[in-house]
Amino acid sequence: MVKKSTTKTADEKLLVGIDLGTSRSAISADNKKKEWIESYVGWPKDFISRRVIGKPVLIGEEAVKHRLSLDMYRPLQNGVIKEGTARDEEAVQEMIRHLVELVKTEKGSKIRAVIGVPAESFKVNKIALRKAVSEFAEALFVVSEPFAVAYGVEALDNAMVIDIGAGTMDFCIMHGTIPSEEDQRTVITAGDYIDEQLFTFLKERYPDADFTMNMVHRFKEEHSFVGDIENEIKVEIPVNGKSTSHTITAEMKRACESILPAMVESTLELIAKFDPEYQDAIRTNILLAGGGSQIKGIGSYLEKALGEYGPSKVNIVGDPLFCGADGALELAREMPEEYWTEL
Amino acid sequence: MRMMKPERRCPNTGKKNEILYGIYEENRKLSGTSPQRKRPLLPKYNKSKSYGTFMVLLALFFVLVPAFPDLQHQQVTASSTFSNERILFIPWSEIIYGRQIDNNHIQLSSLLIAKEPQLEVSFDARNLLNYDFLFKNEYARIGNIFGLDIQTIVIDPGHGGKDPGAVGSILGAVEKDIVLDIGLQLRDLLVKSGRFKVLLTRETDQYVSLADRVDFANSNKADLFISLHINALSQKDYNVTETFYFGPPSNTYTLHLAEQENRGSKVLIEDFNNMIKKIGDVLKEQESATLAATIQHSLFANLVKYDRIIADNGTKIAPFVVLLGVDAPSVLVEVSCISKNEEEVNLNDPDYREKVSVSIEKGIINYLTQRDIQIAIGDENGKKKYNKNGRREVTGRY
Numbered sequence: 167m168v169k170k171s172t173t174k175t176a177d178e179k180l181l182v183g184i185d186l187g188t189s190r191s192a193i194s195a196d197n198k199k200k201e202w203i204e205s206y207v208g209w210p211k212d213f214i215s216r217r218v219i220g221k222p223v224l225i226g227e228e229a230v231k232h233r234l235s236l237d238m239y240r241p242l243q244n245g246v247i248k249e250g251t252a253r254d255e256e257a258v259q260e261m262i263r264h265l266v267e268l269v270k271t272e273k274g275s276k277i278r279a280v281i282g283v284p285a286e287s288f289k290v291n292k293i294a295l296r297k298a299v300s301e302f303a304e305a306l307f308v309v310s311e312p313f314a315v316a317y318g319v320e321a322l323d324n325a326m327v328i329d330i331g332a333g334t335m336d337f338c339i340m341h342g343t344i345p346s347e348e349d350q351r352t353v354i355t356a357g358d359y360i361d362e363q364l365f366t367f368l369k370e371r372y373p374d375a376d377f378t379m380n381m382v383h384r385f386k387e388e389h390s391f392v393g394d395i396e397n398e399i400k401v402e403i404p405v406n407g408k409s410t411s412h413t414i415t416a417e418m419k420r421a422c423e424s425i426l427p428a429m430v431e432s433t434l435e436l437i438a439k440f441d442p443e444y445q446d447a448i449r450t451n452i453l454l455a456g457g458g459s460q461i462k463g464i465g466s467y468l469e470k471a472l473g474e475y476g477p478s479k480v481n482i483v484g485d486p487l488f489c490g491a492d493g494a495l496e497l498a499r500e501m502p503e504e505y506w507t508e509l
Numbered sequence: 510m511r512m513m514k515p516e517r518r519c520p521n522t523g524k525k526n527e528i529l530y531g532i533y534e535e536n537r538k539l540s541g542t543s544p545q546r547k548r549p550l551l552p553k554y555n556k557s558k559s560y561g562t563f564m565v566l567l568a569l570f571f572v573l574v575p576a577f578p579d580l581q582h583q584q585v586t587a588s589s590t591f592s593n594e595r596i597l598f599i600p601w602s603e604i605i606y607g608r609q610i611d612n613n614h615i616q617l618s619s620l621l622i623a624k625e626p627q628l629e630v631s632f633d634a635r636n637l638l639n640y641d642f643l644f645k646n647e648y649a650r651i652g653n654i655f656g657l658d659i660q661t662i663v664i665d666p667g668h669g670g671k672d673p674g675a676v677g678s679i680l681g682a683v684e685k686d687i688v689l690d691i692g693l694q695l696r697d698l699l700v701k702s703g704r705f706k707v708l709l710t711r712e713t714d715q716y717v718s719l720a721d722r723v724d725f726a727n728s729n730k731a732d733l734f735i736s737l738h739i740n741a742l743s744q745k746d747y748n749v750t751e752t753f754y755f756g757p758p759s760n761t762y763t764l765h766l767a768e769q770e771n772r773g774s775k776v777l778i779e780d781f782n783n784m785i786k787k788i789g790d791v792l793k794e795q796e797s798a799t800l801a802a803t804i805q806h807s808l809f810a811n812l813v814k815y816d817r818i819i820a821d822n823g824t825k826i827a828p829f830v831v832l833l834g835v836d837a838p839s840v841l842v843e844v845s846c847i848s849k850n851e852e853e854v855n856l857n858d859p860d861y862r863e864k865v866s867v868s869i870e871k872g873i874i875n876y877l878t879q880r881d882i883q884i885a886i887g888d889e890n891g892k893k894k895y896n897k898n899g900r901r902e903v904t905g906r907y
């Protein structure tokens with residue numbers, strides 16, 4: 167387990183906040199460095215690829231680039247660190263190690279980390295996480311990702327964070343204490359789901375067009391919207407090898423809107439558990455985070471939908487990529503010394 | 510870059526201390542570290558009275574309630590609108606309600622919009638903790654799964670005989686007949702591919718208990734198990750399609766229950782962690798989840814052509830212990846809602862049912878294809894280049 171730091175006194179300590187996401191992971195350190203990577207870890211498939219690649223393990227974008235010669239892992243897929251194989255645990259470890267390396271300046275500095283993980287994998291995987299980082303971090307706290315976001319923006323009381331990630335959409339209500347299970351919820355209609363829906367819809371409308379999931383994913387990140395927009399969305403998709411313009415407005419809308427019912431329902435249900443006198447307060451203090459918060463119109467849609475139940479206000483985080491890591495770092499900063507050493 | 514700050518409503522310092530302490534406590538508990546001192550660790554600058562009170566209350570709570578109270582039999586009583594239905598109240602997820610079929614069996618459905626649970630809750634959470642039961646046979650199957658050895662698919666048309674299932678209100682269309690027809694067509698479609706043996710838990714209008722369905726699937730060494738149902742909702746104008754898969758209801762939930770259970774049984778935290786880990790291991794759950802997702806996608810894509818506003822409720826985990834008994838990856842498809850009049854008319858139409866069967870078949874095939882690809886990319890040992898029957902070569906690896 168973690169050693170106590172009583173022997174050496176003047177150790178350099180580096181505080182880091184990490185957001186371990188299904189698709190992207192980010193780190194913020196108190197030396198002001200920030201980095202993010204794609205949540206992929208790949209090991210060379212065989213001896214030959216090992217030689218060609220020249221490294222025992224690849225992380226992030228580099229792994230994506232060489233994916234054909236790698237055994238690829240997305241260790242937090244479906245919001246759960248799959249503990250089924252040792253590889254998944256190792257993958258998490260490599261990812262964290264890599265993130266930490268990216269921000270570390272002093273060689274020997276001791277790492278104290280707060281890690282935000284998808285809400286669903288919250289408790290169980292702490293065990294795996296702890297194991298995974300014990301080698302290079304002095305101490306570690308694991309929190310749920312939406313909670314880290316909430317902490318970072320000091321939305322600590324009568325507030326709600328909705329984190330729309332790739333694999334999951336996580337809801338978390340804050341009411342002045344650490345959120346309990348009843349204050350949190352996870353649904354699996356999120357970014358990946360939109361991709362799949364969009365893929366299906368486009369296949370239906372343009373059976374001859376030759377597109378991949380990756381392309382669809384790109385279309386989404388570029389053009390996602392709910393509600394109405396003024397201009398048609400046109401994208402280039404090859405047909406029989408020839409690049410052809412396709413209109414995808416209706417399909418984009420439908421795909422993006424497919425996550426709305428679950429979003430509205432879950433929000434309403436979670437809020438409804440609170441005393442009526444707090445409900446308005448929470449409803450007017452909702453924060454959308456995660457990549458999915460960038461869908462055009464999603465904030466105002468939710469605000470309007472909730473408006474039928476009383477006053478409502480929905481904000482969107484300014485920096486979806488780093489708000490989780492920043493919040494985790496904030497937690498690390500404010501965590502009392504005793505807590506660190508005690509763990 | 511700083512993010513937008515939502516309104517601040519209170520001085521946050523006190524709140525923060527409380528929250529930080531909460532995190533500490535939670536992490537400590539899960540890491541299995543025992544506290545160095547007996548007293549809870551508090552930040553020196555924040556030894557407020559409320560903590561003391563809180564801890565005393567907490568202590569009292571444990572003294573007074575040594576065996577954690579009735580999560581097993583939570584009672585939420587009120588008037589009953591569904592006469593023989595019982596709501597299974599699952600604290601953080603959807604409201605899933607079941608219609609009692611007989612003393613041992615409940616058919617699960619779920620409410621689209623969870624209103625206040627209005628019915629009696631009777632849900633034996635202890636069953637969820639029957640780990641041995643969960644683990645039995647799982648590992649035997651993993652070999653099969655990696656060997657691409659899907660040979661037997663068991664289709665389970667719900668209800669039958671004395672148990673009609675849901676009944677439509679305008680044509681009197683009956684769930685048991687509809688799902689049987691869909692099941693039979695689905696079998697024919699799958700058999701045509703020549704790849705599988707396909708069995709039905711019932712081929713006629715006959716009553717089969719849930720336990721017998723489970724036995725049937727296991728004794729026939731099912732590799733996939735697909736249960737077919739039609740939903741009925743009290744909100745008549747809703748139409749919903751959804752697919753459940755059977756697994757530990759959610760890790761958090763299982764853990765929550767387990768924590769409570771452990772208080773009585775003095776399970777060591779280490780053992781407990783191991784148990785949880787094993788649940789995470791269970792491949793069946795992942796496979797079931799994938800199968801559920803592919804079926805659900807395909808089904809919804811088809812149904813939405815007929816009912817523009819049908820809701821895609823996606824896939825859900827149902828803590829339905831009896832069906833955890835099937836060793837193979839298992840899903841339960843709630844095709845659509847017969848309670849909506851237009852949908853009842855649709856379901857009564859053989860052409861429509863054929864479309865439903867085709868889309869479920871498509872979902873199954875997508876699942877198998879997807880898996881082939883995954884296995885082609887991810888097979889750890891690289892041993893298996895083809896399956897036992899040698900039908901499908903796994904390509905792309907070498």
Ligand SMILES: Nc1ncnc2c1ncn2[C@@H]1O[C@H](COP(=O)(O)OP(=O)(O)O)[C@@H](O)[C@H]1O
Pocket residue numbers: 186187188189190191330331332333334356357358383386387388390455456457458459460461462486
């Ligand atoms: N502009 C955008 N519009 C819609 N979706 C987006 C946009 N940018 C990113 N996303 C989606 O957000 C998801 C990733 O969000 P993120 O918060 O990084 O998730 P995670 O924490 O699960 O890795 C992906 O599905 C991605 O495609």
